[in-house]
Amino acid sequence: MQNWIGEQLVEKRIVTEEQFQMALKRQKLQGGRIGQNLVALHFITEEEVAAFFKMTPQPPQTVEETGLDISFIADLIMKHVLFMGEFIINDVVDKVKLPPSVVTKAIDKLRKDLLLEVKGADQLSGFTYRFSLTDRGKNRSTELFEISRYAGPAPVRLQKYREMVRVQTIKSVIVDEKSLNDAFSHLVVNEGLLKRLGPAVSSGKTMFLYGPAGNGKTAIAEAIGKVLPGTIYLPHAVLVESEIITVYDPVNHIAVQPELGAEEVDQRWIRVKRPVIMAGGELTLKALDLEFNPISKFYEAPVQMKANNGLFIVDDFGRQLVDPKKLLNRWIVPLERRTDIFTLHTGMKFEIPFDQLVVFSTNIEPKDLVDEGFLRRIRYKFRIDHPTLQEYEQIFKKMCEVNGITFKKDVFDYLIKDYYRKFNVKLNACHPRDIIENIVDDAHYYNCSPALTKETVLAAWENYFVEM
Incomplete structure (x- = not known):
């Protein structure tokens, strides 16, 4: 790098x-x-x-600058216009995200090949010409769909994608103390942990969060995502040889509107917030490889590729259906070399940058989950333990405030003395939220205002806890 x-x-x-x-x-x-x-x-x-480190992808002015062959562009246009009836050049520009000068070249080629015809024009300008497919063109479009059903924006070349990932590297992110404190302001986290988290986040190196369940590991990992500043450019799709891989995912990527007066950008790229991708117990080895759809005949990028230049949270690590050691073996090379290797269904192998802050979160003791060799590869390890009584009270007050309930110290003390201590139950950071939400649910059912009383606390306790 x-x-x-x-x-x-x-x-x-x-x-x-x-x-x-x-x-x-x-x-x-x-x-x-x-x-x-x-x-x-x-x-x-x-x-x-x-x-x-804020390089923007410049719009191509010629076919050569797109990195694509004119035949590829023409074929992509053919698949779009099959469902458009009559259309003008700007309709195609909007679909393939290429400038009018490039689209016009492809349209001219299609007309010469007798695949498109002009149906009319509102003015003398070629941009007002109305086109439609000829019968020959309709047959050709159908054939193209049999080869690949991808009909989205034009892809970018693999080399260009690699360059943008490097420029937008997570290693360029600088996190200051104020940003970190602001991102964690909704949580109760001890100051010592925050001071250790700051350098870890700023380093862009892998983290391991471990400790007993229900004490905020996932919440801390998500808060780290809020710390990551700025935006990145992500391609709608990447072209590897003749295969298309879709990258932009509206479910996981948050698009950002362009600023007024901002410079022109290659429309094949979309500006998004730095990605925060979370995978839990559903994560499998298959999800870490390219997914080829045999019906649509193009690929979807795996989760770690979608997380490039951002944060990838492996939540509840060790609870996946696949053996954790197999998952770890899959991660060793990417974590060390900062590059990942994928294989197309044709057998071709190629490299993709592995540029992301990876956070493993687990309820299992590290020694029972991974070997010492793997732990050495993870620079930062944080134990997220049960809260102290003081921290637990802070959390309880926050949850009361969020739900519009008056905090009563005497009722809180009663909860601690007559339940936690009496039944030898450890304090968990998630308990205040769950107890208060139980009180709110009860109040909604009985059509009354939620309140913190000995009676409501008792009811919440009996609903929430079970004898072990």
């Missing part, structure tokens, strides 16, 4: 080769990121570093 960043900075004449080598030497002695060392040596400004 460092070499690639250096090559790009030198190629764009932001720094010289000599300056980059001097920054590398300083980095070996004093640590830090390559950008920070270039700034420290006054070879580059912080603004220039930030601009480099």
